[in-house]
Amino acid sequence: MSQTSLWWHDAVIYQVYPRSFADSDGDGMGDLPGITSHLADLRELGVDAVWLSPFYPSPQHDAGYDVADYRNVDPRFGTLADADRMIAEAHALGLKVVVDLVPNHTSSDHVWFQAALGAAPGSPERERYIFRDGKGPDGEQPPNGWRSTFGGPAWTRVPDGQWYLHLFDVTQPDLDWDNAEVRAEFLDILRFWLDRGVHGFRVDVAHGLVKDRDLADWDYPDQGPWVVPPEDNRPPMWDQEGVHDIYRAWREVLDSYGPDRMLVAEAWVQPVERITRYVRPDEMHQAFNFPYLFAHWTAADQRAVIEQSLATNATVGAITTWVLSNHDVLRHTTRLGYREPLKQLSGIGPGDPQPDAALGLRRARAATLLMLALPGSAYLYQGEELGLPDHTEIPDELRQDPTWERSGHTERGRDGCRVPIPWEADAPSYGFGPSDHSWLPQPASWAEYARDRQAGVPGSTLELYRDALRLRRSHSLGTGTLTWDSTGFAFRNGDVRVLTNFDGEPVALPVGAGVLLSSEPLDGDGRVPTDVTVWFTV
Numbered sequence: 001m002s003q004t005s006l007w008w009h010d011a012v013i014y015q016v017y018p019r020s021f022a023d024s025d026g027d028g029m030g031d032l033p034g035i036t037s038h039l040a041d042l043r044e045l046g047v048d049a050v051w052l053s054p055f056y057p058s059p060q061h062d063a064g065y066d067v068a069d070y071r072n073v074d075p076r077f078g079t080l081a082d083a084d085r086m087i088a089e090a091h092a093l094g095l096k097v098v099v100d101l102v103p104n105h106t107s108s109d110h111v112w113f114q115a116a117l118g119a120a121p122g123s124p125e126r127e128r129y130i131f132r133d134g135k136g137p138d139g140e141q142p143p144n145g146w147r148s149t150f151g152g153p154a155w156t157r158v159p160d161g162q163w164y165l166h167l168f169d170v171t172q173p174d175l176d177w178d179n180a181e182v183r184a185e186f187l188d189i190l191r192f193w194l195d196r197g198v199h200g201f202r203v204d205v206a207h208g209l210v211k212d213r214d215l216a217d218w219d220y221p222d223q224g225p226w227v228v229p230p231e232d233n234r235p236p237m238w239d240q241e242g243v244h245d246i247y248r249a250w251r252e253v254l255d256s257y258g259p260d261r262m263l264v265a266e267a268w269v270q271p272v273e274r275i276t277r278y279v280r281p282d283e284m285h286q287a288f289n290f291p292y293l294f295a296h297w298t299a300a301d302q303r304a305v306i307e308q309s310l311a312t313n314a315t316v317g318a319i320t321t322w323v324l325s326n327h328d329v330l331r332h333t334t335r336l337g338y339r340e341p342l343k344q345l346s347g348i349g350p351g352d353p354q355p356d357a358a359l360g361l362r363r364a365r366a367a368t369l370l371m372l373a374l375p376g377s378a379y380l381y382q383g384e385e386l387g388l389p390d391h392t393e394i395p396d397e398l399r400q401d402p403t404w405e406r407s408g409h410t411e412r413g414r415d416g417c418r419v420p421i422p423w424e425a426d427a428p429s430y431g432f433g434p435s436d437h438s439w440l441p442q443p444a445s446w447a448e449y450a451r452d453r454q455a456g457v458p459g460s461t462l463e464l465y466r467d468a469l470r471l472r473r474s475h476s477l478g479t480g481t482l483t484w485d486s487t488g489f490a491f492r493n494g495d496v497r498v499l500t501n502f503d504g505e506p507v508a509l510p511v512g513a514g515v516l517l518s519s520e521p522l523d524g525d526g527r528v529p530t531d532v533t534v535w536f537t538v
């Protein structure tokens with residue numbers, strides 16, 4: 001197979017958040033049959049693959065990122081047979097399927113953790129996790145001062161006095177990746193899903209699996225995986241050298257199934273050079289480009305992050321990826337609706353300054369058109385093709401993200417971007433399911449975003465995405481090469497030229513330009529207004 005024919009080199013991969021995509025049985029929670037029934041819509045949108053957030057058996061304390069059984073399907077989402085049907089239907093439509101793998105921690109309901117609780121300190125059952133004696137008289141103090149990502153201490157004490165580590169929720173005990181049984185188990189889990197036909201894995205918290213052996217204390221105020229600390233104060237729990245051996249072993253498994261199987265790292269590390277260490281030729285195939293997601297909406301910042309992303313990935317021969325939204329951050333329609341860049345990643349609530357919806361949508365459309373013109377692979381998050389914003393006024397008592405409780409009600413968390421998406425303006429739950437239940441409330445204003453209101457409507461966000469994905473494919477933008485123009489924010493990719501006006505006066509296109517696609521109409525003189533991206537040829 002030639003290098004250029006590998007699907008993941010230029011794929012547009014659509015993230016499905018199973019809880020919130022489509023509910024087939026009316027229980028208010030999305031499910032696999034719901035996803036299967038809408039795969040044709042995704043094919044028609046023009047994406048190449050779907051990545052599904054976890055649908056495995058789980059007590060759902062972290063929306064399924066707390067996995068109790070890696071080889072099955074949670075009854076809320078369906079059965080293993082439903083997963084097989086979903087994969088088969090995707091393949092029949094020409095879509096690849098990528099599943100989420102959560103190797104840093106299990107759920108506390110996992111049989112291994114239950115066995116560890118029932119076993120003695122020092123037992124093989126405990127050694128699959130990170131159990132330690134405490135400090136101080138009677139070991140009353142946790143082994144170190146690490147903080148949980150969701151707030152509070154990262155250690156919890158069990159009745160016999162030992163403590164276990166959980167970098168996330170108390171129900172998400174961290175596995176010990178120095179343990180041979182843990183390593184063998186995940187090689188087998190990879191094979192289990194590869195044998196069922198999946199084409200790849202999104203690796204959750206890929207930078208967290210290995211911890212500093214001494215569990216050294218760390219003096220840094222924010223210890224979460226989403227806030228990346230400075231290079232001169234490197235954390236003892238993130239981005240340790242040892243993680244790379246794990247991915248080399250996984251790569252061998254994937255390669256044994258052929259070059260069309262891929263791994264994508266969720267690794268919140270910096271500087272950018274450290275991300276490329278996850279995508280060296282014998283490790284993963286892709287890593288999410290979070291510096292791009294966070295880059296400010298200015299010409300200088302956008303150009304800098306694009307140049308740096310392409311250049312650093314090139315040093316290891318890796319594909320560059322692009323992403324603007326996912327289930328952990330404010331949707332880009334909402335982020336870009338603030339004129340001053342926001343400090344927080346998530347959690348707008350009632351009483352907070354609200355985004356300017358029109359500004360956010362206008363910029364989000366321009367940002368998406370810019371992203372989809374870049375060479376490499378791009379990730380979309382369900383609902384962004386509708387221009388969906390976060391729900392920024394969820395009543396606090398309805399919040400589900402553990403962040404809200406664990407932070408002592410200081411961080412609202414990620415529910416706003418996880419609200420079930422609208423399919424039909426006039427149906428119960430906007431067509432999310434047959435009933436009016438949805439596990440998070442949908443805002444009253446969402447009828448206007450419904451897919452059926454946008455389908456076939458020229459200028460709608462849905463049609464903009466469809467056009468962009470079609471042109472991206474027909475002009476081979478994903479496998480192209482980017483060359484910057486000497487002035488303004490403009491570049492060429494093959495025969496397509498791309499211009500974004502970030503601020504200031506309208507910008508004239510070159511004489512003879514033929515517009516292929518524009519994120520908003522040009523002005524009366526055919527110039528590009530502020531916060532607009534145009535694709536054109538000359």
Ligand code: GLC
Pocket residue numbers: 062065066102168204205225266327328
């Ligand atoms: C990843 C997931 C996030 C989850 C966390 C713990 O960052 O994207 O949703 O809470 O890992 O598994």
